[in-house]
Amino acid sequence: MNNLSSFTTLDSNPLSKPRSFGPYLHGPIHLQRPRNVVVCSVKPSIATPSPLSVSGSPNQGLSRIESLTQVSGVLGCQWGDEGKGKLVDILAQHFDIVARCQGGANAGHTIYNAEGKKFALHLVPSGILNEETLCVIGNGVVVHLPGLFKEIDGLESNGVSCKGRILVSDRAHLLFDFHQVVDGLRESELAKSFIGTTKRGIGPCYSNKVIRNGIRVSDLRYMDTFPQKLDVLLSDAAARFRGFDYGPHVLKEEVEKYKRFAERLEPFIADTVLVVNEAISEKKKILVEGGQATMLDIDFGTYPFVTSSSPSAGGICTGLGIAPRVLGDLVGVVKAYTTRVGSGPFPTEILGKGGDLLRFAGQEFGTTTGRPRRCGWLDIAALRYCCQINGFSSLNLTKLDVLSDLPEIQLGVAYKKTDGTPIRSFPADLRDLEQLKACGI
Numbered sequence: 027m028n029n030l031s032s033f034t035t036l037d038s039n040p041l042s043k044p045r046s047f048g049p050y051l052h053g054p055i056h057l058q059r060p061r062n063v064v065v066c067s068v069k070p071s072i073a074t075p076s077p078l079s080v081s082g083s084p085n086q087g088l089s090r091i092e093s094l095t096q097v098s099g100v101l102g103c104q105w106g107d108e109g110k111g112k113l114v115d116i117l118a119q120h121f122d123i124v125a126r127c128q129g130g131a132n133a134g135h136t137i138y139n140a141e142g143k144k145f146a147l148h149l150v151p152s153g154i155l156n157e158e159t160l161c162v163i164g165n166g167v168v169v170h171l172p173g174l175f176k177e178i179d180g181l182e183s184n185g186v187s188c189k190g191r192i193l194v195s196d197r198a199h200l201l202f203d204f205h206q207v208v209d210g211l212r213e214s215e216l217a218k219s220f221i222g223t224t225k226r227g228i229g230p231c232y233s234n235k236v237i238r239n240g241i242r243v244s245d246l247r248y249m250d251t252f253p254q255k256l257d258v259l260l261s262d263a264a265a266r267f268r269g270f271d272y273g274p275h276v277l278k279e280e281v282e283k284y285k286r287f288a289e290r291l292e293p294f295i296a297d298t299v300l301v302v303n304e305a306i307s308e309k310k311k312i313l314v315e316g317g318q319a320t321m322l323d324i325d326f327g328t329y330p331f332v333t334s335s336s337p338s339a340g341g342i343c344t345g346l347g348i349a350p351r352v353l354g355d356l357v358g359v360v361k362a363y364t365t366r367v368g369s370g371p372f373p374t375e376i377l378g379k380g381g382d383l384l385r386f387a388g389q390e391f392g393t394t395t396g397r398p399r400r401c402g403w404l405d406i407a408a409l410r411y412c413c414q415i416n417g418f419s420s421l422n423l424t425k426l427d428v429l430s431d432l433p434e435i436q437l438g439v440a441y442k443k444t445d446g447t448p449i450r451s452f453p454a455d456l457r458d459l460e461q462l463k464a465c466g467i
Contacts, residue, residue, distance in 0.1 A: 095354025102319025105366030109424035111135025124153025125162035127345025128335035133317030165197035166345025195298040232334035246288035299347035331370025358418035371459035374402035411452035
């Protein structure tokens with residue numbers, strides 16, 4: 027079962043009904059492959075004629091994937107790192123466009139090509155390895171140009187052509203190096219209550235976007251006003267953080283650097299709202315690749331230990347400029363166990379040697395930061411909550427094989443307060459979540 031991903035239709039929505047027993051069910055779980063499953067493997071066995079093999083009839087599985095709606099999405103069901111990039115890479119061959127709608131270089135998607143070469147993508151959509159796929163970086167993404175060009179150069183040097191295959195929204199906001207500096211300074215300020223961000227500048231960039239003094243990709247076309255706009259951002263940062271070094275020489279260097287970036291980026295810039303909506307009118311198929319996951323959503327996640335964008339279904343429409351009525355199938359990707367990076371509540375976390383065992387068996391180290399991920403059992407209560415928010419038509423189960431050598435598998439099935447009162451949904455209050463962990467859940 028190496029490199030296993032199960033693509034399962036939720037016909038009866040088994041996660042919609044709360045369970046009545048205990049805070050968690052502990053005990054052996056007998057795993058049985060569902061009947062309606064497509065097993066997608068990056069490295070198919072010799073006996074498999076296609077990279078898509080199916081439990082039962084191969085034609086049945088292919089028709090399920092090919093029947094995905096014209097505009098479909100792949101979203102994370104946990105705290106990220108579920109394996110979305112691998113699934114997008116597999117599904118991309120059935121779509122004309124793969125689009126990112128939110129987040130930035132804090133998203134790390136690892137995929138392998140047919141020769142087994144590893145690609146760690148952060149801004150470029152995971153459909154790039156499919157030669158016929160157009161990759162769109164939508165208006166909801168924050169774009170760090172040095173990082174984007176580094177990814178493009180790395181792809182090109184490994185034989186992956188990017189020319190004419192990547193479009194960057196003219197409405198997307200630019201993430202500068204100073205945003206990363208500010209991210210680190212803010213984390214230092216928070217001391218023991220730090221968020222545990224990737225320090226890629228995501229939060230500070232979205233902050234500038236929301237208070238309406240951010241700089242967008244389209245601003246690169248007007249270098250007569252660009253220096254003044256950048257000066258406002260840098261001056262604000264210097265006024266806010268004592269450790270932030272800023273002077274006229276810094277502004278001059280940044281402006282000169284971004285003049286060069288503007289020239290190189292020009293062929294990639296497009297009105298992606300128009301591009302995507304025209305593609306929809308022309309009946310082309312579009313796959314939306316989510317970054318991070320629902321439990322890190324700025325509204326629905328474990329706030330404040332969340333990301334600064336909306337990696338749930340609502341972020342697709344606002345991040346690409348498409349109407350809700352055109353959005354069809356949403357595939358939720360869920361790992362057979364749970365991981366999260368950084369600080370924040372984690373009700374099913376396994377501490378000590380048990381967590382270490384899962385971490386090394388599943389190679390749970392961050393694509394973006396290399397940090398070891400915190401590991402725990404599959405949290406059905408959180409998964410049910412994610413299904414309610416997103417309305418998934420399918421779930422894709424990954425890394426089931428990592429659990430193969432464990433004598434016993436445990437699941438979290440429900441939450442309850444310290445006094446035993448059941449909790450019907452995922453709590454919003456951080457204190458409630460911490461108490462859940464304290465009472466042995």
